[in-house]
Structures are given as structure tokens and as C-alpha cells.
Amino acid sequence: MDNNNVLLIVEDDPGLQKQLKWCFENYQTVIASDQNEAIAAIRRYNPGVVTLDLGLPPDPANASAGLATLDEILSIAPATKVIVVTGNDDRENAVRAVAMGAYDFYQKPIDIDVLRMIIDRACHLNQLEQEYIKLQQKTQEPLAGIIASSRKMQELSRVVEKTAPTSASILLLGESGTGKEILAKAIHGLSSRADQPFIAINCAAIPENLLESELFGYEKGAFTGAVTQTKGKIEYADKGTFLLDEIGDLPFSLQAKLLRFLQERTIERIGGRKEIPVDVRIICATHQNLQALIDEGRFRSDLYYRISEISINIPPLREREGDAITIATALLNRYSQLNGKKLKGFSKEAVHAIESYPWPGNIRELENKVKRAVIMADGPAVTLEDLEMEQDSDNLIPLNLREVRETAETTAIKRALTYANNNISNAAKLLGVTRPTLYTLFDKYDIQINE
Numbered sequence: 396m397d398n399n400n401v402l403l404i405v406e407d408d409p410g411l412q413k414q415l416k417w418c419f420e421n422y423q424t425v426i427a428s429d430q431n432e433a434i435a436a437i438r439r440y441n442p443g444v445v446t447l448d449l450g451l452p453p454d455p456a457n458a459s460a461g462l463a464t465l466d467e468i469l470s471i472a473p474a475t476k477v478i479v480v481t482g483n484d485d486r487e488n489a490v491r492a493v494a495m496g497a498y499d500f501y502q503k504p505i506d507i508d509v510l511r512m513i514i515d516r517a518c519h520l521n522q523l524e525q526e527y528i529k530l531q532q533k534t535q536e537p538l539a540g541i542i543a544s545s546r547k548m549q550e551l552s553r554v555v556e557k558t559a560p561t562s563a564s565i566l567l568l569g570e571s572g573t574g575k576e577i578l579a580k581a582i583h584g585l586s587s588r589a590d591q592p593f594i595a596i597n598c599a600a601i602p603e604n605l606l607e608s609e610l611f612g613y614e615k616g617a618f619t620g621a622v623t624q625t626k627g628k629i630e631y632a633d634k635g636t637f638l639l640d641e642i643g644d645l646p647f648s649l650q651a652k653l654l655r656f657l658q659e660r661t662i663e664r665i666g667g668r669k670e671i672p673v674d675v676r677i678i679c680a681t682h683q684n685l686q687a688l689i690d691e692g693r694f695r696s697d698l699y700y701r702i703s704e705i706s707i708n709i710p711p712l713r714e715r716e717g718d719a720i721t722i723a724t725a726l727l728n729r730y731s732q733l734n735g736k737k738l739k740g741f742s743k744e745a746v747h748a749i750e751s752y753p754w755p756g757n758i759r760e761l762e763n764k765v766k767r768a769v770i771m772a773d774g775p776a777v778t779l780e781d782l783e784m785e786q787d788s789d790n791l792i793p794l795n796l797r798e799v800r801e802t803a804e805t806t807a808i809k810r811a812l813t814y815a816n817n818n819i820s821n822a823a824k825l826l827g828v829t830r831p832t833l834y835t836l837f838d839k840y841d842i843q844i845n846e
Contacts, residue, residue: 401425401442402514405433405464406480407451411505415446418507419514430464437471443521444514445477447497449488462492469496473737474524476517480505494775496737526816541574541581542725544813545715546843551707558705559585564657566642566702567680569709572757575680576640578709583636588676591635596628599644607649608665611656617666629662629673636676642702643683647693654698677702712754712761717809719749722758723765727777730769739775748784805840808833817844 402422404415416424425440427433429451449461468477476498481489489500498517501510559582567575576595583593601609612627629637656662661670679702688694712719731738754760768781815821823833837844
């Protein structure tokens with residue numbers, strides 16, 4: 396049974412059961428009269444939508460059975476859209492049910508047309524969510540960990556996909572927090588070395604007097620405290636990929652030794668005399684301007700040319716249109732699951748704030764904001780207060796009317812495509828235009844789409 400079309404009606408009134416079943420004959424309706432039957436139906440049919448009478452027996456006066464049923468349904472099937480039905484004098488419990496995670500509520504007496512609209516909308520949303528989940532399961536993500544929808548990041552992804560299978564040394568350039576290490580891991584995952592070690596070292600995080608031994612290792616007795624022979628990180632990365640993060644902070648005294656390794660592909664441990672061959676793919680990353688460091692005499696030009704056979708510039712988050720909310724949503728889902736929360740997304744004001752804020756700390760700052768917000772959120776959606784952000788209305792839209800229209804239409808189209816999982820027909824319906832009109836808008840605003 397296709398759960399997208401299954402409607403579970405939890406109602407103890409036999410007359411109303413028959414009326415609802417007759418009115419919603421286009422659905423595969425399942426009837427439950429009490430909490431036990433409802434939970435059994437949830438487990439058996441996994442319905443996409445549930446209508447739940449909060450006045451279930453044995454205690455219809457305070458709806459405790461109904462709320463208990465709601466809580467159990469959401470714990471078993473959190474993606475199910477539950478529409479609670481209440482009496483006219485029971486609005487308080489209806490609001491409480493929505494706070495617990497119900498999709499919507501409706502008050503008796505029942506107007507079938509209005510209830511049908513609510514159910515149809517809930518069913519449509521459930522179907523979109525299920526299709527998205529299936530798409531995610533079917534699609535093998537070549538750039539693991541990379542969440543992006545902007546054109547700049549799509550172009551960067553294509554560069555990565557082309558260069559990852561090669562043996563070329565790669566230099567990743569970008570501001571702090573843009574995800575250089577995640578991108579390096581994605582390159583490793585797409586290479587022929589994917590089943591071999593990925594070893595990373597941060598040149599800025601290790602004191603200069605320890606960095607050489609961390610990189611190249613040392614022999615027993617090489618210096619005071621060297622009581623055993625110890626391999627360096629480069630040697631541990633043999634046959635795999637080695638990331639030198641913040642290469643711009645590598646001491647000048649070590650740059651010559653690293654250059655020799657890159658040329659000869661052999662290392663000598665400190666205190667050793669034996670050359671040890673190491674087969675490793677080198678990826679370097681930095682937020683600094685290496686050319687400026689070369690001009691200042693702080694970085695060797697020959698080392699720069701050796702590590703930058705391919706240079707990839709990672710744009711800051713503020714230049715990646717649409718990526719901030721896309722990444723924020725993914726982070727929200729991740730941390731909601733980790734913290735046992737059932738958050739439904741961001742409030743409208745929170746979405747505007749995320750889109751307009753320049754994010755000087757890039758993805759790292761965004762992740763910290765969302766992680767805190769998930770912990771602090773009390774309601775069903777994350778608010779501005781949860782994010783500790785303020786609405787910057789000046790940055791929401793440009794002043795020029797033509798730019799306002801273009802910005803608004805481009806944003807609306809991209810959002811519709813996101814909601815519809817790049818399904819053109821569904822996106823056109825959401826936007827209220829025809830499919831040919833939507834294709835015309837794609838051309839007008841140079842929006843690329845993979846159907």
C-alpha cells in the first residue's frame with residue numbers, strides 16, 4: 396500500500412467515521428476508534444496523513460488520550476502529517492498539539508471542503524518530502540559532505556570531479572570556515588586512493604619546534620625524549636592523501652625539506668640516514684595570500700609552484716547565493732536528530748536573516764548559530780531569538796525596481812525548485828506559471844537546472 400495516499404482517521408463517533416470515509420474515498424482510508432487501534436494502524440499502514448480527534452475516550456473532557464495518541468504517533472512516525480480535530484471549546488489543546496508537532500488543527504463542526512483542503516495540502520507536502528528522501532537515497536553523492544546549490548559551488552564541484560581522479564597536487568584557497576578540509580576529503584573520496592588513509596595536519600596549530608617531527612617522524616635517540624622510533628604523518632599517509640592545512644604558516648625552515656620530499660617522494664626521519672619512499676597525494680590549503688607571502692620573502696616560490704599544480708578558490712558563503720539557507724536547513728536536520736528535537740524548519744524572519752547576513756565566519760559561524768538554536772528552540776520552528784540574530788531589512792532587497800523584480804523572481808524560482816526537488820512541473824505549479832513560461836524564466840535569468 397502506497398503510504399502517500401493512506402489516510403488514517405482516528406475518530407470514536409461511528410457516524411462521523413462513515414461520513415469522513417465517504418468524503419475521502421479518493422484516499423485509501425483506514426479507521427481507528429481509539430488509541431490502541433490508531434497505533435496498530437500506524438505500524439501496519441504507515442499513513443502519510445492522520446486526522447486525530449483529540450476527544451478520544453476514555454477521557455474526552457480534557458483530551459489527554461488524544462494528546463497521548465499524538466505523542467505516540469509522532470514518536471513512531473515523525474514524518475506523518477497529523478491534523479488534530481477538536482471541539483469549539485478546545486482551542487487550547489489544539490494549540491498545544493501543534494506545539495507538540497501536529498501539522499495543523501481543525502475545529503468542529505466539520506466543514507468537509509475546508510478539511511479536504513487541509514488534508515490534500517498535507518498529503519502533497521508528505522509526498523514531496525518522501526520523494527526527496529528517495530532521491531537522496533538513490534543519488535550517490537560524489538562530493539560527500541558538500542552541501543550547495545549556488546552556481547559558483549556547482550562550477551567548483553565540476554572542477555573537483557575532473558581533478559580528483561588525477562595525481563596532481565591541489566591547492567585549496569579560501570577564507571577560514573569555508574570548508575577546505577571537507578572539500579579535501581571529498582577529493583580523496585573521488586580518487587583512486589579512496590580506500591587508503593586520509594591524514595591531515597594543521598601547520599598553524601603545532602609549535603614550530605614540534606612540526607618537523609610531526610611531519611617526518613624521528614628515530615630512537617634523535618633527541619631528548621625520543622625513546623622509540625616514530626613515524627611522521629606523511630609516512631602514515633602512504634598510498635593515501637595528505638592534507639597540509641594552513642600551508643601559509645609552514646615555517647620557512649621546513650619549506651625546503653617539504654619541497655625536497657615533493658620532488659623526490661622520499662623522506663628522512665629526524666636522526667635517520669635512510670631515505671624512505673612514500674607514495675602520497677598532496678593537498679594543501681590556506682586562507683592566506685601565498686603570492687603576497689612570496690613577495691615578502693616568507694614563502695618559497697618554488698614550493699608554491701610545486702603545490703599549486705591545480706588551484707581551487709572556494710568562495711565565501713556571502714558570495715554563494717542561496718547556499719546559506721540550504722546549508723542551514725541541512726544543519727538543522729542533523730542537529731535536530733542528534734538532540735532528539737522535532738523542529739519543522741526556520742521562521743520566515745529567521746530565513747530572511749540567514750539570507751541577508753554576510754557570515755564573516757562562513758560555514759563554521761553558520762553551524763555554530765544553528766547548533767545553538769536547535770538546543771535553545773522551544774517552538775516548532777527556529778526563530779530569530781533562537782539564532783541570536785536580528786532582522787536586517789536594508790539587506791533583504793535592492794532599491795532599483797528592475798533589480799527588485801529580478802531578485803525576487805530568481806529567488807522564488809530557486810526556492811520552488813528546491814521544494815520540488817528540481818521537478819519542473821511541480822515547480823511551475825508552486826509558482827503559478829506554465830512549464831513553458833518557467834523555461835523562459837530559466838533562460839532570462841540564466842538558471843541552470845538538471846531534470
